[in-house]
Amino acid sequence: MTAARTATAPAPRLETAGLTLGHDRTLVVRELDLRLPTGQVTVIVGPNGCGKSTLLGGLARTIAPRSGAVLLDGKPLGSLSTRAIARIIGLLPQSATAPDGLTVRDLVRYGRQPHQGLLRQWSAADAEAVEHALTAADLHDLADRPLDTLSGGQRQRAWIAMAVAQDTDILMLDEPTSALDMGHALEVLEMVRGLTGRGRTVVLVLHDLSTACRYADHMVAMRDGRIAAQGAPRDIVTPELVRELYGVESAILTDPVHGTPVVCPVGLAARTA
Amino acid sequence: MTFRSLLLRGLIPAAALLLAAVLASLLLGAGDVGPSRALATLLGDGDSDSRFTVFQLRAPRTAVAVAVGLALGVAGTVLQAAARNPLAEPGLLGVSTGASFAVVVAIVLGAGAASVGPYVAVLGAAAGCLLALGAARLRGAGDDPVRLVLAGAALSGLMNAGSSVLLLSDARAADEIRFWTIGSVAGRGTDQLLSVLPVLVLGLLLAAAAGPALTALSLGDDVATGLGHKPRRARALAVAAVALLVGSATAIAGPVSFVGLVVPFAARALVGPDLRRLLAVSALLGPVVVLLADVASRLFARPYEMPLGVMTALFGAPVLVAVVRSQRMPAL
Amino acid sequence: MTPTPPNPPRPAALPVPPGTRLLAFGGRSVLLPVRPLLGGLALLAVVVLVTAVALSVGETRLNPVDALRAAFGHGTPRDVLLVERLRLPRAEAGLAVGAALGVAGCLMQTLAQNRLATPDTVGFNNGATAFAVASVTGTATQLLPSAAALVGAATAAALAFALGGGAGRNGYRFLVVGLGVGAVFGAVTNLMLSRAAIDSANAAYAWTVGTLNGRSAEAVGYLQLGLLVCVPAGMLLGRRLALLRFSDAVATGLGVRVRGLRISVLLVAVVCAGLAVAVSGPLGMIALAAPEAARRIAGPRSVPVLTSAAAGAALTLLADLLGRTVLSPLEVPAGLVTAVVGGPYLLWLLLTTRPRRTA
Numbered sequence: 001m002t003a004a005r006t007a008t009a010p011a012p013r014l015e016t017a018g019l020t021l022g023h024d025r026t027l028v029v030r031e032l033d034l035r036l037p038t039g040q041v042t043v044i045v046g047p048n049g050c051g052k053s054t055l056l057g058g059l060a061r062t063i064a065p066r067s068g069a070v071l072l073d074g075k076p077l078g079s080l081s082t083r084a085i086a087r088i089i090g091l092l093p094q095s096a097t098a099p100d101g102l103t104v105r106d107l108v109r110y111g112r113q114p115h116q117g118l119l120r121q122w123s124a125a126d127a128e129a130v131e132h133a134l135t136a137a138d139l140h141d142l143a144d145r146p147l148d149t150l151s152g153g154q155r156q157r158a159w160i161a162m163a164v165a166q167d168t169d170i171l172m173l174d175e176p177t178s179a180l181d182m183g184h185a186l187e188v189l190e191m192v193r194g195l196t197g198r199g200r201t202v203v204l205v206l207h208d209l210s211t212a213c214r215y216a217d218h219m220v221a222m223r224d225g226r227i228a229a230q231g232a233p234r235d236i237v238t239p240e241l242v243r244e245l246y247g248v249e250s251a252i253l254t255d256p257v258h259g260t261p262v263v264c265p266v267g268l269a270a271r272t273a
Numbered sequence: 274m275t276f277r278s279l280l281l282r283g284l285i286p287a288a289a290l291l292l293a294a295v296l297a298s299l300l301l302g303a304g305d306v307g308p309s310r311a312l313a314t315l316l317g318d319g320d321s322d323s324r325f326t327v328f329q330l331r332a333p334r335t336a337v338a339v340a341v342g343l344a345l346g347v348a349g350t351v352l353q354a355a356a357r358n359p360l361a362e363p364g365l366l367g368v369s370t371g372a373s374f375a376v377v378v379a380i381v382l383g384a385g386a387a388s389v390g391p392y393v394a395v396l397g398a399a400a401g402c403l404l405a406l407g408a409a410r411l412r413g414a415g416d417d418p419v420r421l422v423l424a425g426a427a428l429s430g431l432m433n434a435g436s437s438v439l440l441l442s443d444a445r446a447a448d449e450i451r452f453w454t455i456g457s458v459a460g461r462g463t464d465q466l467l468s469v470l471p472v473l474v475l476g477l478l479l480a481a482a483a484g485p486a487l488t489a490l491s492l493g494d495d496v497a498t499g500l501g502h503k504p505r506r507a508r509a510l511a512v513a514a515v516a517l518l519v520g521s522a523t524a525i526a527g528p529v530s531f532v533g534l535v536v537p538f539a540a541r542a543l544v545g546p547d548l549r550r551l552l553a554v555s556a557l558l559g560p561v562v563v564l565l566a567d568v569a570s571r572l573f574a575r576p577y578e579m580p581l582g583v584m585t586a587l588f589g590a591p592v593l594v595a596v597v598r599s600q601r602m603p604a605l
Numbered sequence: 606m607t608p609t610p611p612n613p614p615r616p617a618a619l620p621v622p623p624g625t626r627l628l629a630f631g632g633r634s635v636l637l638p639v640r641p642l643l644g645g646l647a648l649l650a651v652v653v654l655v656t657a658v659a660l661s662v663g664e665t666r667l668n669p670v671d672a673l674r675a676a677f678g679h680g681t682p683r684d685v686l687l688v689e690r691l692r693l694p695r696a697e698a699g700l701a702v703g704a705a706l707g708v709a710g711c712l713m714q715t716l717a718q719n720r721l722a723t724p725d726t727v728g729f730n731n732g733a734t735a736f737a738v739a740s741v742t743g744t745a746t747q748l749l750p751s752a753a754a755l756v757g758a759a760t761a762a763a764l765a766f767a768l769g770g771g772a773g774r775n776g777y778r779f780l781v782v783g784l785g786v787g788a789v790f791g792a793v794t795n796l797m798l799s800r801a802a803i804d805s806a807n808a809a810y811a812w813t814v815g816t817l818n819g820r821s822a823e824a825v826g827y828l829q830l831g832l833l834v835c836v837p838a839g840m841l842l843g844r845r846l847a848l849l850r851f852s853d854a855v856a857t858g859l860g861v862r863v864r865g866l867r868i869s870v871l872l873v874a875v876v877c878a879g880l881a882v883a884v885s886g887p888l889g890m891i892a893l894a895a896p897e898a899a900r901r902i903a904g905p906r907s908v909p910v911l912t913s914a915a916a917g918a919a920l921t922l923l924a925d926l927l928g929r930t931v932l933s934p935l936e937v938p939a940g941l942v943t944a945v946v947g948g949p950y951l952l953w954l955l956l957t958t959r960p961r962r963t964a
Contacts (some may be wrong), residue, residue, distance in 0.1 A: 081860075082857060084860075086858065091855070092855075093858070096852055099850040101904070102905045106905065111859070116844075119634070122621060122636045124619055127619055144623065166858075166859070
C-alpha cells in the first residue's frame with residue numbers, strides 16, 4: 001500500500017509459545033501455542049468466558065503474558081517498543097469510546113500517530129493512508145461528520161477505518177459486530193474481508209459460530225483457555241465440537257450459497273460429568 | 274434476624290457504647306477536673322468547683338451532643354433509605370450547609386442569633402435537601418450515588434463560599450456567623466437544646482412514620498407500590514423528617530458532616546439492611562459518634578478546642594472512602 | 606494503491622486535513638490547526654488585556670496603557686514604582702498560579718477521562734494546603750512551603766489513586782475517593798490552624814480560601830521555575846495525551862505506553878498544583894473552568910495544555926480583579942470569587958454531563 005509495506009518483503013508472522021494470560025488471580029488462557037497464517041482471516045470462537053478476548057489482548061500486547069510469549073517475527077513482543085509494534089499490529093478493541101465531538105476524519109487520522117512524530121506530523125503517506133481508509137470503509141461522504149451523529153454501523157466502520165489507516169500487516173478486531181444488527185454486521189464483515197486482499201493478516205473474535213464459519217479462512221475454537229480445535233471451518237466444525245464448546249446438540253448444514261458450514265442448534269446436550 | 278438477635282447484636286452493644294461515651298464526655302475534658310475527680314463528683318463526692326465543671330459545663334454539653342447525634346444519625350439513615358444511596362449524607366448533600374447558610378443570611382439581614390432559632394435552620398435544611406435531591410432527580414443523576422454526592426459537595430461548597438462572603442462584608446456579625454460555618458457543641462447549653470427540642474422530636478416522629486414505607490422502597494418503587502405504599506409520599510415524609518432533624522441539629526451545633534454517613538454504615542454492619550432495625554440502632558449510635566468526636570476534639574488540641582465538624586470529617590472521610598470502595602459503583 | 610513515487614512529493618501537492626495548514630521544512634512537518642491557533646492568539650490578547658486592567662486598578666487608578674508601559678519601566682517614576690513594586694508581583698503571581706492550575710486541571714481531566722476531575726475536586730489542593738500549613742505554622746516540618754506543598758499534593762494524589770483503584774476505568778468513584786481524601790486533609794489543616802497561635806489566624810485564613818493577597822515572592826519564584834519545566838513537558842506529552850482519551854487498549858494499539866504516560870502526566874499535574882497552592886492556597890474552580898474554556902477554543906482533536914494555561918491565567922487574574930473591586934474597599938479573596946462564580950457552573954456541569962456510553 002505504501003513504500004514501507006512493499007519494502008518488508010518477508011511477511012511478519014505472529015505466533016505464541018506456551019502463552020499463559022490472566023486477570024488478577026485467575027488464569028484465562030493456558031499454555032497456548034498458536035500460529036496465525038499470514039494473509040488470511042483467522043477467527044477465534046468459543047463460549048462466553050473461554051478467553052477469546054483475553055487471547056486477542058495478549059496477541060496485541062494490551063495484556064502482558066504470565067508466562068510464555070507472543071512472538072512477532074520470532075521476537076517476543078515484550079522486547080519491542082510498543083510504538084514499533086503499533087506499525088505492524090493494529091488493534092480495535094471491543095466497545096471502544098471516543099472523546100465527544102470528534103469527526104470521522106479526526107478519528108481516522110489518529111490511526112497515523114504511530115507513524116508520526118513531534119516534527120513529522122504529516123506526510124504523503126499519511127494523506128494517502130487516511131484517504132485509502134476512508135475509501136475502504138466507504139466513509140468519504142461522512143468524513144467530516146461528528147462520530148456521535150452516526151449510526152452504530154457507520155461508527156463501527158469509522159473505527160475500523162482508523163485501524164486500517166494505521167496501515168499494519170496484522171489487524172485484530174474484537175467482536176466488531178457485537179452491537180450491530182444483521183445488515184450492519186454484514187457491511188462490517190465484508191469490509192474486513194476485503195482488507196486481506198493485499199496480504200494483510202486479520203484476526204477476529206466473533207460470537208456467532210455460523211458467521212465465523214463464513215468469514216474464517218482459519219478458525220481457532222477455544223474452551224477454558226485452551227484450543228479445542230483449529231483449522232479450516234469445514235474441517236473442524238462438527239457436532240462433536242459444538243457439543244464440546246457450547247454443550248449444544250446440533251446439526252451441521254452447508255450454506256447453499258457459500259458452501260461454508262452452518263450450525264443449526266437442536267437442543268441442549270445431556271450433561272456429562 | 275429475630276428480635277432477640279437484634280437485641281444481642283445491635284441494641285445492647287450500641288447502648289453499652291452510648292453509656293461509655295456519655296461517661297467519657299462527663300469525665301474527660303479541658304480544665305483541671307481530671308477523670309478520677311470527675312468520677313467522684315458524679316458519685317456525689319465532689320467540691321463546688323468540680324460539681325460546677327461536671328454538672329454545669331459538661332453535662333449540658335453532653336446532652337447537646339446526644340441530641341445532635343440522635344438527630345444526625347437518624348437523619349442519615351432516613352436520607353440513605355429515601356435516596357437509596359449509601360453515600361447520601363445530610364452534610365455531604367448540602368443539607369447542613371443549607372441550614373447554616375440560611376441562618377447566616379438571617380443574621381446578616383438583622384436577626385439576632387438567639388431569636389433566629391431553629392426554624393430558619395429547618396427551612397434552610399429543607400431547601401438544601403430539596404435542591405440536592407431535586408436537581409439530581411431532574412437531571413437523572415439521582416440513580417447514581419456518586420454523582421449525587423458530587424452535586425451535594427458542589428452545592429455545599431457554594432453555600433459555604435456564600436457564608437464566607439457575608440462574613441467578610443459584615444464584620445459586626447462576623448463572630449456570630451463564624452460559628453455557623455463550622456460545627457461545634459462547645460459552649461452550647463440546655464437553653465438552645467430546649468428551644469429546638471420540639472422540632473427534633475417532630476422530626477423523629479416523622480422518621481418513625483416513614484419507616485415502613487421506606488423499608489418497602491428499598492425493594493424498588495414498583496414493588497413498594499405493589500405492596501400498597503406510596504413512594505412519593507414516603508419520600509416527601511422522609512425529606513421533611515431529614516429537614517427537621519438536620520435543621521434542629523444545625524441550629525444547636527452548626528453544620529456537622531459525616532455523622533449521617535458513619536452511623537448508618539456502622540449500624541448496617543451490626544444489624545444488616547433492614548431499615549426499622551437500622552433506625553433503632555442509629556438512634557443509639559448517632560450520639561456515640563458525636564460524643565466521641567466531641568471528647569476527641571477536647572483532648573486533641575488542648576488547650577484550644579477543635580471544632581466538632583473538623584473531628585467528624587477526620588473520622589468520617591475514611592468511612593466515605595471505604596463505602597465507595599466497597600460499593601459496586603456503576604462504571605461511567 | 607499507487608506505486609511509490611520516485612521523489613518525495615512536494616509539500617505544495619500534499620493534501621492536508623481540512624482546517625489545517627502544513628508547515629514543512631527540510632523533511633520536518635508540523636500541522637497547524639488554524640482555528641484553534643487563532644483562538645489561542647485571541648486568548649493571549651485577553652490575557653494581556655486583563656493584566657493591563659489588573660495593573661491599572663487599585664487605590665490610584667491608572668490608564669491601562671500607562672499601566673502596561675509602566676510594567677516595562679516606561680512612564681512617570683511614580684507609576685513605574687507603583688506598578689513594578691506593588692501591582693506587578695501580584696499580577697505575576699496570579700498569572701503563574703492560573704497557568705499552573707490550568708495545566709494541572711487539563712492534565713487531570715484527561716487522565717481521569719472526566720471533566721470534573723481537577724486538582725481541587727480530587728483533593729490535591731487540600732493535601733498541598735495541609736502540608737504547606739504544617740510548614741508555615743512550624744508544627745511538623747522545616748521544609749519550605751513550596752516543597753511541603755509539593756509533598757502534600759503528591760501524597761494526596763498517591764492516596765486518591767491507590768484507594769480509588771486508579772483513574773480512568775471508574776472515574777466517578779475516583780472522584781468521591783478524592784473528595785474523601787480532600788476532606789481529611791481539610792480537617793487536618795483546620796486542626797493545625799486551630800492549634801496555631803491566635804495572632805497568625807489572619808495568615809491562616811488565606812490558607813483556607815485561596816487568595817493572591819500576601820503571597821510569598823519565594824514561592825512565586827519556585828512556581829515560575831516549575832512552569833518553565835511543566836508547560837513544555839505538558840506540550841510534549843500533548844500528542845500522546847490525545848490518545849489517552851480513548852480506552853487503554855486503543856491507546857496501546859496506537860503505540861502509547863499507557864502506564865508510563867499516565868505517571869508522567871500525573872507527575873506534571875502534581876507539580877503544577879502543589880507549587881500553585883504554595884503561592885495562593887487552595888484556589889478552586891480555575892482548574893475546572895480553564896480547560897473547559899480551552900477545549901471550546903481548541904476543539905475536540907487535541908488536548909489543549911497551552912491554551913488551558915492561558916485561560917487559567919486570565920481567569921485567575923480576573924477573579925482577583927473582581928475580588929478587589931466588587932466590594933471595594935473590602936477585598937474578597939480570589940478563592941471566594943471563584944467559589945461563588947464557579948459553584949453554579951460546577952453544579953451545572955455535574956448535572957448535564959452524561960455518563961460516557963460505549964461506541
